[in-house]
Structures are given as structure tokens and as C-alpha cells.
Amino acid sequence: MTQTIFTIITEVEPAEVGALQTVLAEVGADPVANTVLPLGSFDVLHFASLTLVEMNGLPPTLIFEHNVDTSVDDWLRTLVDRAPGGLDALYTHCKGYPVGGDPLRVRAYLREHVVAPGAYHVGATGRSLTQVRQEAGLRDAIEGFLESEDGAGRLRNDPPDAVRTAVQQFVKSDDAFSWTRKTPERQTKSEHRRHQVRFWANVAAAVVMAPVLLPTLAIGVVVLRVKERTDPVQQGPADPAHVKALSDTEDFIAQNHLASVIPVKPGLLRAAILPAVLHILNLLARMSYTKGELGGIPSIHFAHWSVFDRGRHLLFLSNFDGSWESYLADFIDKAATGLTAVWSNTVNFPRTRLLLRDGATDGPRFRQWARSNQVASQVWYSAYPGLTMPMIDNNTAIREALFVRLDGEEVHRWLQRL
């Protein structure tokens, strides 16, 4: 099972911006069950957002974020089949939308505007929405079982193996949990092998190309150092009214959403570096960050970068646990290098050295810059507003080890997860 992450990015008719805002406000007021586009009705959609961006140097643009358990084509087919009215209501305000609602033409229009991520991360690798919900239900049921046993004074003094057996029997006794014995691995071996092959193929290609690449790189580094000294950087805090408007929408459920659209620095150098960095990060993410953490950050459900507007703008979309402050702290404390390598190619990023150094490690300036460039999403949907990434992982770990043979220490660790 593979998740697919992408956006549909369309240009909005300038005269239609107000009308589109009205539609977005209606969807945004109740993303789960509104009558226009009830996002809660899809059982393969983890997170979604709709962001109308209006900023200098970019025509009014609608960005529709999708994080789904299926392929792009299957998902678009589902959307067009099940929510034709909702798509019409949104995209009739966008340039080139086929009026008349012919499903084939609508699908072709959406397909044409799909932007694939340059690099992405999935926290719950390989786990479908159904599985996430089932495993949460299983854990809740075990919790309830332990509560009732405990309330009756049982289990507290029992040896670990006896407690585990009692839990196993409880799960077996309920047919609703028959799925627990046949759920797939998080990432199949063939998927893992494919990613490894791709990674090493890239390394091999780089080695082969070295005679050409190295001199280019050497020139690139010199130019980069000159630019890094002179590029303008963030000046002071973000506009308080802008930050207030953003924070007013935050901290209602377990997760928050961050969207940013930032102009890429002009020139050939950045145009070359940015896709290369995203490519390398994406290879690493597929290889290494499949266990719920991204470079030590345990709180990201779905996040991606993509370059759009003919390479002139960089989009970042993330669905993460906890507050904006804690997310940025994670960025700064644990993942500054990778983030700096990407975002230093966009305007006003804090001062860097050799692409990777400084930058995001300057926490206060990085936070100012991040807030300044954040854009408000009018619609944001989460399929599991009460589940954090560590909970999802813990629920999976409980299920995975439920019926396998464990030694004494493993039993102890498994029981501590309950």
C-alpha cells in the first residue's frame, strides 16, 4: 500500500477571487460534512487543504492538497464521480475549467494541473486510513479491557505473560478484530528494495558523472559563497496582524497545518540547486525515514515540498502534531541542515554558509522568516483529529506484536505500550 501526495494548482480568474473565497469559507467552516465538498466522506483521504494564495509576483492561485491511499488517477476518478458539484463550485472560478461538467473533461483538467512533490515525507508509511482507524479502535478496546479488569482488581499482580495472554484472548474473542491477524507490513520488502535500488542507482550515476559534475560543482560553490554573503535576509518579525490571523486558526485539534509559498531566488544557480536538493532529500526520505520520524522529528504525518509556477515558487505543505512553536523547535533543533539546504534557495532566508550551515540554526530569525512566508489555508481537513503520529505508531506496534512470539524483555516492552 502506497500513499500518494500531490497538489492540484490552478490559476484563479482575478474577477472570481471573491466568489471563490465564499465557497472556500463554506467548505472551511465544516470540512468534514459541508454540502459542497464533504471531505469526511472519503475513506482514503488522510489530510487535505485548500489554499487561495494572493501575493505579489503570482497570479491568484488555488492550491488543493491531497494525501491519499491510492494513485492520482484513482483518486481523481473518485473525486469526480462522488463530488462533481463540489469540484464545479470550486473550479468554475479557475481559468480553463471545462464548463458543463463532463466528467472526462473535468478529470483531464484536474490531471493537467497536478503538481507532484519534489520531496515528501509520510509518517505512517504504508498504513491506510482504514488501518490507522482500526488500530486506534483496537488500542481503545484494549484500554477499555484493562480498565475493567483493573477496576475489578484483576491483572495488577499477575506476571507479564499472564497479562499478555489475557489481552490476546480478549482480542481473539471479538470477531470485530479478526483483521488483526492479516494486516500487511508497513512497507513491503519489494517496496523497500525498490527504494534502495533507486538510491544506489543515483549514487552510481553521480560517480559516473563525476568528471563533469565536479568542475561544475566547484564553480557553483564559488558563486554560491558570493551570493550567500550578499543575498537579502529576513528583516525583523513578521507582521503581527498576519501572525495573529494565522494563530487564530491553530491549536484546536491534535494536529496543525502549515502552508507556505515562497519565491525562489532568481538566477540559474538556485534553479539548479533546488531541484537537486529536493531529489536527494526525497531519495533519503524513501530510504531512511520510513519509521515515523523525519530526521529525528516524530510529529509529521504528511509533508511535502514542490516547485511550481515554472520554477519560480516553492510550496511547502505540512500536517504535523502539536503547536507551530513546537514544530519550528523540532525544525531548528533536529532538522536544520536539510531544511536549510532547501529553503535557502528562497528569498530572505536567514544567512547560510555552503548551503547547509547556519540558516535554520538561527532559531529566532528562522521563526520570523517562517511566519512571514506562511499563508493561511481557508480549508484544512484531518481524518483523525485526535491521533498524533506517536500514537499511530504505538497503535501499529501493539497490533504488530499482538500474536507473535516474544521473549521476556519484549513482553515487558509490549506491555508498556498499552
Add this chain to the structure above:
Amino acid sequence: MRRDRPRREEQAAPLDTSDMQGLVGRAYGHLSYARYLLLGIADPAGARRWLGHVVEDVNTAAQPRQDEVCINVAFTWAGLARLGLAADALATFPRPLQEGMVTEHRSRILGDSGASAPSNWRWGAPHHPEIHVMLLVFADTEEELAAAHEKCRSEFGAEEALVEVSEPIDGRLLDDVGTEHFGFMDGISQPVIRGWPRTTSSVHPPAAPPPAKWTEVNPGEVLLGRADNFDKPSEGPTVAAGSGGSALPPADWGPRGRHHLGHSGSFLVFRQLAQDVSGFRRWVAETAASARAAAPSAADPSADRSLLAAKIVGRWPNGAPLALAPGSDGEAPAGANDFGYHEMDQEGLRCPLGAHVRRANPRDSSLAHPDVALSSTKNHRILRRGRPYGPPMVDIPAQPEEGEDPERGLIFVCLNADFERQFEFVQNTWLNNPFFAGLYDEVDPLTGTQPAGGGRFTMQAEPVRRVVKGIPDFVTVKGGGYFFLPGIRALRYLAGVET
């Protein structure tokens, strides 16, 4: 143009304690009585004249410990505006100070809902008179405190320049080891400012100074314009040179030609937190009794009253931490602070993952790598300067009745350089976070705002965790505000602003 790097000489300059208000350096733990006066400015010109006089009386961090009355003074953003500070300078203050403690979002992240909602506050909410200035008065005896209050009032009230807009709040130490009303030693784990000329004292500093590994932070975590944990100056408010600002040092950030109003200053958080001591004791006793009744023979942490209370706090009443002293308060020194969780208690079997002190300072336990976790934790520390208020509770009343139990609690005061990264982070990402450390939907059992029907608290145990439920609010917010605690030179500048 922006200068990116702090000038080295400024970085290396020793901390000028004579320019700092005393609260930066001490909590006045040797002075048993405190009164916090909440003032509004009636006449800005008169208030500036008053400030010009009172600055001479403000106790500084350089002065030796003394038994005489000590005063400090702090301002809200509205107060700075009322005093006549120019708009360009006001705009350089951080958004939280500008907006104040009460906004919808801030109430959400600080946990100020239900009984703690600003609509139920006694002071400091939008429906109360606006507070401009806070005078912090510390004294050795009640008589001296009353006399000092009288003197202050005669000074600020002389030209009717300032008026007290709310009842003064009286703080009072309960003993000389820093015990708070629930009966636990408080203020043990404090950050220490690197390069501070002498040990930064908590209310009652422990005999042995804690090792720097756990406590030391860069000066800019507390003081504005100093190197913070990111080795950059912590950005504070600035003023134009032409406004008399050249008496202040030049600022190392922002546009050129600005001067550093935050020099030797800090940002102060003030919250009045009522503690339901009899409620806490009653709940602990009842929960322990029902655990014993359910399983009389079980080894159950919730079946023992003192252990259950210690699990909630994460320390025993004498301050011995559960991480070092899991079985009894004699297993570690009182107030011990030289410990982490990673090596000996990553699973929380000793000190529960959601215990109050572990949430308030997770030390090295928040991540897989203890060193990264610790350095990350240190970016979110606050320097606490509070003290209890209200009469001590001597015995558990046999039949507590509504109304006859006088209010008591904690005057929470802390200093930090960045409200959002420090105080609000601690409150939101650690204390009130329902999912802290991988937990499922529970907030701080001691200080958290609990959901309707009561909160839950998980104690990791073997073979499986114990959960206690039905936790009521033991702490209720009664008022609060965000303040700027200027340095001495900045106070002089503020006294001289021309409007």
C-alpha cells in the same frame, strides 16, 4: 542593512548587574513578604516624573542581599504607550507583549478555559481596568511591607499620576525551604545564566549548586540583546537615537541607528494561580482508598497516598525526585537536581512520563538521543521568581465547607526573553499537551485544566500502567499579564520620553 552577527565585544562584555533590576538575580527569598501593586497611569507626565524619582529606589541585581525593602517595576505594553513611548519603539516589542495575555488563541494554548477562563478572572482580563505598571515590593516583615506600600502610594499618588486599579496581591513565603501550598518544595530546577557573577538564586537555593549540564543557559535566554542559546542576540525593543536613546547601547539587530531599550531587561510573566489544597488532599486520599479497596494486596502506586501525590508531582514533598528516589523520600537528597531521565527512567516506571516536574522540564528524555533532547529542552526554560500567597493550610479540614476556606495559591512569576519560545512553549507543548511524551489525552495532573468529568493520569508500572481518573482542577487562574522588566538605564530613558 542588517548586521547578522553580534559584535564580539558586546558578546564578551560582562553582565552589568548594576543595570539590572534585582529580580533578574534573585527571587528575594530572604524577604518573607511581597506585595504586587497593579497601577494605571492617570497622568502620563506625572507618571514620568514619578518614574524619574522611583528609579533611584529600584533595587538592582548588583546590590548585596539586604533586609531593607526592595522594589522592582514592570510595564505592560499599554502602559508603555500610555507613558508616552513613541510608536516606532512600541512596534519593536514582541507580539505577545503587544497583545497581552488574553487573546482567544493564547487562552487556548495557556489552558485558560473553564474556571480559569479570563471571563472568570479577578483582574487582568479585558473587562477589568487596564493595568499599566506593576510595582513589586518585597519586605522582611508585614509592618515594613505596609509602610513601604504607604510610601509608594504617597509617591505615585502625589500628583494623582498613578492609581491602583486592582486590589494589591500579597505574596508570603510559607517557610525557609520554599514549600508551596500543596506541601512540596518548589523552585528547585532553575536555569542558571551562563557567566552570571554569582549563583543565581531561586527562592531558596539548594546547598550544592546544580551541575551546569542540567541548568546552564546563555544569558540571552533571560536578558534581552544578549547571546541566546542560538549564539545570536535575543531581539528586544529598540528606540531611535534622536529620542534620547543614545544613552542606551546601540542595538545589534534590526535597522541601523536604533538603540537597545531592552538592555539589561527581560520579559515577565505574572499569573495568580489559586490552589485547591483541600481538594487535592481529599482527591488523593479518596483515590488511594478506592485503589486499596479494589485490590487490597496489589503493589499499586495509587494505593499509597503519599506515593500517589509524589507520582503526580514527580518529587516527594522534601524535593527528592522520583527518578532518584522511587520508593521513599530518603533515597535521594532533599531538593536533588543532578539527574536525567534517559538513563535510569526512560519508560517512566519511576517518575511517570506525565508527572508535573517531568512535563515542566523533560531534561534529556524527550527524544531518543539524550544530548539532543537536553539541548533542545534548554531552549525552552524559564527563570521562575514567584512565591505563595494566602495563609498556609495546617490540617485537612474534616468536613470542608464551601466559603470558609480562604483562598491560597501561587503567584507565578517568570522571566524569559521570548514569550512564545519559552513560557508559552512550556505551558502548551509540555504542561497542557494532551499527547506529551506519547501519552494519550491527558494534561498536567497538578496544574492542568482538566476536561469536563475529570482528567486522567497514567502511571507507568509493571506489568501494565495504572491509570487514575476523575482528576478535578487543582489550580485555577485568577488573573495575569505580560510585562516588560526594563533595565535601570531603560527606566531612566522611559522617565525622560517626550511626547
